[in-house]
Amino acid sequence: MGYEPSTRDRIISAASKLFYSDGIRAVSVDAVAEKAGLTKRTLYYHFRSKDDLIAAYLDARDQPNIALFKRWFSEAEGGLAAQVRAIFYNLAKAARHPKWRGCGFLRTSSELAGMPGHPAIKIGAAHKKKFEDWLRGTFEAEGIPDGVALARQVLLLLDGSFAVVQLHRDPSYMETAGDAAFALVSAALDAS
Template sequence: MNDIPTRERIVVAANRLFYREGIRAVSVDAVADEAGITKKSLYYHFKSKDDLIAAYLSHRDQPNLAAYRKWFAQADGDLGDRIYAIFDHLAKAAARADWKGCGFLRTSAELANLPGHPALQVGRAHKKAFESWLADVIAADGLEQPVLLARQIMLLLDGCFSVAMLHRDASYMQSAGAAARSLIAHASSRAGADLRREVLPDPAGERD
């Protein structure tokens, strides 16, 4: 039973240090000190620093996805407004002094020369899970090409993560959210036009 809180303590410490300082800058010794354990105890729970980095991203995975779903579900308005709400909440987070961008993207940049790293597998799965969820909510709204729309919004999301961090300007999040809302509005208007064409009689046909 004591193993469970110790492992969790290690992951929480790694999450705090890796997110704040980056994975390369933080040693295993620093994580052990932060967790209040010995280096030997850390290696009892994790075979290597690589495994610890993967656990760090796994620790962020479900809470982040749950936050996106919560912000979407609690927002008012149509589909575009609810997707915009995700970006708006991220803008609030990005305005804080301790915000360091997307932990998944920052880690992938640091591990760019190691495509098989276990942490990158976690990162890819996380991004794909969010993209798939987006496609599902778009499809549920009756729009065509939900997979394409989800990918376009995903590009907006990850793009604004990077640019907002570079400029330390959270408004890029809201600009990206407005672009996502425009994509949804355009798709909705196109779907509405197609529906009207199906419902309305063909004037040329009536003259025949």
């Protein structure tokens, strides 16, 4: 007997596919309900508004994305700098897939740029902060004295590469950013 997803999970799954593929503004609640195979009324029973659904979409991406980055890091061969670079190289591989649309957190925040108090903006900011904090802790555990600055530099390279790869549709920019992160981490290790 297989796992039967809850109605709420079906809605979030449908919203995730549509929002990631087409963007949050382009997708109606009607389209999400149809994709989930239920009525709009049922959707609104589980989510008070489209804004709540958008927040749930991002919240559902949070832990799986962080876990994936940590897995790529831990599976990489070589030292700390190579492990950090592996995150970028694995993202570049993912970006070569025709359905890749970039970072769902960044795309959503750009669509909601005029709404800084939106729950999805807060979830996106918290997600990026979790990644940064994980990097900081990892760097400090390796004896790098200013793990805060280095983690921010790597995060900026990562998010910048998401933006440029989306503009140019060229994942090699992400690999270039990974090489830059490798150089920054290597220099920080040499200085510690």
